[in-house]
Amino acid sequence: DSGVTQTPKHLITATGQRVTLRCSPRSGDLSVYWYQQSLDQGLQFLIQYYNGEERAKGNILERFSAQQFPDLHSELNLSSLELGDSALYFCASSVATSGGLSTDTQYFGPGTRLTVL
Amino acid sequence: AQTVTQSQPEMSVQEAETVTLSCTYDTSENNYYLFWYKQPPSRQMILVIRQEAYKQQNATENRFSVNFQKAAKSFSLKISDSQLGDTAMYFCAFMKPNQFYFGTGTSLTVIP
Numbered sequence: 001d002s003g004v005t006q007t008p009k010h011l012i013t014a015t016g017q018r019v020t021l022r023c024s025p026r027s028g029d030l031s032v033y034w035y036q037q038s039l040d041q042g043l044q045f046l047i048q049y050y051n052g053e054e055r056a057k058g059n060i061l062e063r064f065s066a067q068q069f070p071d072l073h074s075e076l077n078l079s080s081l082e083l084g085d086s087a088l089y090f091c092a093s094s095v096a097t098s099g100g101l102s103t104d105t106q107y108f109g110p111g112t113r114l115t116v117l
Numbered sequence: 118a119q120t121v122t123q124s125q126p127e128m129s130v131q132e133a134e135t136v137t138l139s140c141t142y143d144t145s146e147n148n149y150y151l152f153w154y155k156q157p158p159s160r161q162m163i164l165v166i167r168q169e170a171y172k173q174q175n176a177t178e179n180r181f182s183v184n185f186q187k188a189a190k191s192f193s194l195k196i197s198d199s200q201l202g203d204t205a206m207y208f209c210a211f212m213k214p215n216q217f218y219f220g221t222g223t224s225l226t227v228i229p
Contacts, residue, residue: 002161033217043162043208043219056215090162105152106217108162 003027004109006091012115018079021112025072025093031055032074033094033106034066038087049074050096081116088113121211123220130199131228137184138194138223140209146170149213151185151192156222157205165207168192199227 003026013019025032034046036059045058049068060066063081068074078085088111094104120143130136142151153165168176168185175183180200184193196203204227209220 002163042221045217045219048215058217088160092162105164105167107164108154110159110161113160 002107002109004091004093004107006089006109006112008112009110010113010115012117013081014117015081015083017081017116018077019081019114021076021078021089021091021114023074023076023091023093023109025074025091026107029093029095029107030072031094031096031104032068032072033092034060034074034076035090035092035108036087037090037111038084043090046076078114083116086114086116121209121218121220123207123209123223125223126221127224127226129226129228130196132199132201134199135195135197136199136225138196138207138209138225140192140194140220142190142192142209142211142218144190144211144213146213149211151183152210152212153181153183153192153194154208154210154219155203155205156208157202162208166194196225201227201229203227 005024007022030051033048037043046060047066048056052068063079066076090111091109092106094106122141149170151168155163155165166178180197182195206222208222211218
């Protein structure tokens, strides 16, 4: 158990809908990262938040957004869902003490399996 | 752009034997970090080992060790005394501040 929690474990929804995935980092970790793992594209970095502020952006679509709250939990919002958004979404956290610049070890949550029908 | 290449999509090894998974990466950076993550059938991502590029000494973690060749941009993972629980997908990852890249993974099967 990494100490990172993600809810829900599974989510099934229809095209065009909007969903919210939730992540609680390990105690003491200030940085949260979101990744998408689909069958044909491996693990793709989406976005990083550090202490409430966006710190780095990867291959995140405009239909997706994220935020980190004062209690450091994070939410990833996916809207106008398409069939291709079906994937496993991971959240990871790290301490990231160096002013938010992170090459710290990331600890991954168990993931949320999103299925878009 | 940084890329991470794992050229072995699938590998197998007999229980108790040793296996090496390869990883190469492309970067013009001098300071970065390399990781191996394991993803068992449960799909959880589990840290196996970490290597700082500025360290010449290869990282080891129990039965897991790496061969880090900075000039060749190579970062292979050696698993000694393979166990059935080592069966998993293994991902090599390259990280520099606020940028993170993963390889496509190597599926390792340990055969009893």
